[in-house]
Amino acid sequence: MKKLLIAYDGSDSAKAAFNLAIDLAEKYGAELHVLAVARPPEFGSEVETEAVIDNSRRHYTHLLQPLKSQIAGLTAHFEVMVGHPAESIVLYAEDHDIDHIVIGHRGHSLFERWLLGSVARQVIAYAPCSVTVVRG
Template identity: 30%
Template sequence: MLQQYQRIMVAVDGSSESELAFKKAVNVAQRNDSELVLAHVIDTRAFQTVSSFDGMLAEQATEMAKQTLKDYEDYARKHQVTAVKTVIEYGSPKPIIAKQLPEDHDIDLIMIGATGLNAVERIFIGSVSEYVIRHAGCDVLVVRTDLENKLPEKDHTKA
């Protein structure tokens, strides 16, 4: 009997890496007739550097996340994924994606984009995908390629 995933979560953050993961997650959810959970975590640590916390920043981030998730949900539904749920959480993305959301939503597969960090950034802060691989209690699929299983063109202007 083939493994069939019931609830697939894909973490999206607006990066090209998460876009690849999202599109592949739609295909996997369609083939498995699974529920697709689209998750976005607003990293509240970014707001701690602002001396007087500006509620407008968090509100703007939330509105942008809602619109992005709505666009992703529409795309998934157009591609015959009937059960789609969107989730916005606030806090540190690593534990939320690896532990909290999978437990809260009974996730059996997490799909996540490969890190967009360079080698120095990975040394100092570590990637979310690396953390999720190490700490998740379910299967994790790290997506590196597009729908044709080709590596995306590299932007050579990045470090």
């Protein structure tokens, strides 16, 4: 394992996944990639959409900042993308030759998972590498 991707959204399960990713990166000497994905608004004018995207980028950049102090001694890359979370995670993994993805699992109800699917499920289905899902 040379490159490890953690998908981070600030949830409890993402925090647990981040801790596991650090442990794995330390154990295997892997490069750590920390990715936050801001979902664009479904509708709105172009100006409104850009404002929401800019605000989301700032939010996730701020969210990732405290994590940097927790990974002393590791080679790490932090990135905020805008897009559908599962698609963005998979594309990032493909573009950066990621060997393993660690992702948190949100506690949706059975109906919500059936209706909407889950980011974790979609990442597992389409990822170019192995995926570990952490429940928080």
